Amino acid sequence: MASDLNIVRPEVKQLTPYNSGLTIAEVQRRYNPRKISKLGSNENPLGPSPAVVSALTSYAANSHIYPDPAGQALRTRLAEKHGVAVEQIILGNGSEDLLSVICRTILRPGDRMVTLYPSFPLHEDYTTVMGAEVDRVGLDAALEIDVDLLLAKIGTGPRLVMFANPMNPAGAWLKPDDLRRVAAAVPAQSLLVIDEAYAEYAEGDGYLEAPDAMRGKDSDWIVLRTFSKAWGLAGLRIGYGIVSTSLLTGYLDRVRTPFNTNGAAQAAAIAALDGEAHVRTVVELARTERERVRSALEEAGYRVVPSRGNFLFFDTGTSGTDISEALLAEGVIVKPWKQPDYERFVRVSIGTAAENDHFLDALSKTRS
Structure with missing residues (x-):
């Protein structure tokens, strides 16, 4: 051997x-x-809402049946929550599953992906696996996002721009005007992916949610969210993406595995949405x-x-x-x-x- x-x-x-x-x-x-x-691991120390526990108990009797591969009920709820079409929602086995799906759908050997650094390692790992190059934008001397350098690298036309906002592990975030500048700077031939795993914690003055910044943008974009953090479902692995167009969702659907979100996770996520x-x-x-x-x-x-x-x-x-x-x-x-x-x-x-x-x-x- x-x-x-x-x-x-x-x-x-x-x-x-x-x-x-x-x-x-x-x-x-x-x-x-x-x-x-x-x-x-940035887990929610209070756990999920009581409604989630009840939903999981009820679902147990159906464990022998395959889940809805489209996750239609959950996607409908999420579309209503974010004010988009159902066809713009894609589900994943945690948002990290969707990072893999995106990289496998978009990146080719020799392509370049621009990201913030220090990074969530899987942003870089899935890029590397596809034979693409990682182009990092590090924190500045004040340990803040170097927005000017980020804009400069975006302007060179990378295949993919992908980062977390707020950043993981740093916690730094793009201020509203900076996020708008980034969204406007991404050229038509690039895909912008913003990982908002911690958006619920960041909401409030001084933070703009990415879907609001993306509305009306001509080029393609994806915003990732997860139920693992504030919603308390880390052990069930359920996340989702808000996608610029149903056409792009359709291509992502061809790459993801058909049953990538299990039935218990779908049921728990629907119940969690009732626990605002x-x-x-x-x-x-x-x-x-x-x-x-x-x-x-x-x-x-x-x-x-x-x-x-x-x-x-x-x-x-x-x-x-x-x-x-x-x-x-x-x-x-x-x-x-x-x-x-x-x-x-x-x-x-x-x-x-x-x-x-x-x-x-x-x-x-x-x-x-």
Whole structure:
């Protein structure tokens, strides 16, 4: 048997394993701490609404039947929510599934994709797998989005422009006028994809939702959303895209697998949409606690990137991996960032007040 696996495509060999974060069970086995606060994956600490639990119980009896491959009931609800045609909605096994579908539909070997950096790794990984080039736009010296550089790179006509707003992991976001400038700058031959996984947390003054910025734009665009974060359905894997035209949706549908969203996830997402009050509670907790944790980190001397997500990205001043490992011993799970130039940074999710206190107390012990 060949040891270097020449049958594997070279693009795949370029990838590094995705850092999906440690589970509670893994930390329990390694350190057996008195308590564990899982703050590494930007999960909603309050969980889904009670209506979701009820919907999942009711659905269980139908588990032997294939789900609706078109997800028509959920797509109809989402179209109503966003004021678009049903044909402009596409469902995915989490929004990350749709990132793969988009890259497989659009990118060719040698194409170029412009993205913000540090990035959600799958934006880059799926681009690399297709043999396309990743063109990064890093944060500026103030740890804000370098809008002028982003506009300059967009102006060169890349095949794809794809980034998260707010950014993951940084939490930085495009101000409304900047987002409008970006939308206007994308040439007709490019596709603009904006990943709004954290839009619910970002809503309010100073933030413009991408679908509103895209309306009336002639060129093609896709806005991605997920039920994994504010809606509390991370374990069910359900996300969706709002697509500029039904024609583009049709091509994406040819690439996605026919049953890419399971029936339980579809039922849970429909029930979740009835729980807007629950989501408002989740978002308010995240916003209040995010500011409290940010203030505490800054008072302790850490440099923190301003964030509109349910997480904070901060410079530890040393190895983020070492700090994260020390926190694990105290029962706190965070995510050390491992992309080049950001190895000193850690991303911490905003949990309950008790979980955040656990994190701050454990972090203080790493400096003693």
